[in-house]
Amino acid sequence: MKKNHGFTMVEVMVTVAIMGVLASIIGITMGILLGQRVKSMAADTKSVFQSTQAVALSRDDAYVELRQNGDNAVVIAYSAAGKEINRAEGHDVKMYVTIGGSEQAVSGPIAVHFDRQTGGIKPQTDGGTDYVTQIRITNGKRNIVLKISRLTGKVTY
Secondary structure (H helix, E strand, O other): OOOOOOHHHHHHHHHHHHHHHHHHHHHHHHHHHHHHHHHHHHHHHHHEOOOEEEHHHHHHHEEEEEEEEEEEEEEEEEEOOOOEEEEEEEEEOEEEEEOOEEEEEOOOOOOEOOOOOOOOOOOOOOOOOOOOOEEEEEOOOOOEEEEOOOOOOOOOO
16 A cells, blocks of 8 residues: 655645635735725815815815824814814825925825815915925825815816
8 A cells, every 4th residue: 555645746736826826816906905095095085175175165264184194194174163074084095295396295284275265275374385286195006196276276186
């Protein structure tokens, strides 16, 4: 009687091939999920800007605050009285803003104020000329850039 002392080469090759297929499926799935997080956060951020602009035009001064809490991006809309209007959070995404032509990472809160008369955005400082013109949302491989119209406050991507 012959004793079995291991696996044949064919068995090992089939096992490695199956593991390779499973690893590629997992990699593709993770890439899709991470891309969805960026896309979802971009859509939610656009929605927060739109609702804040509507509040500013209808009755009250309003602004949007951009924050980065570790790997989570947070966008919060406030009325002038400090009451929260709307919020969006993106897990495992980072935000970068373009102010005055240069991009910077969002670390501390960055506020984008709306003009009650026009619905456009105000400069970053009183009497200043630097506006937030873009927000880039990324998770490393996937990037979506939101462009903000200074005159109308409209957000597009």
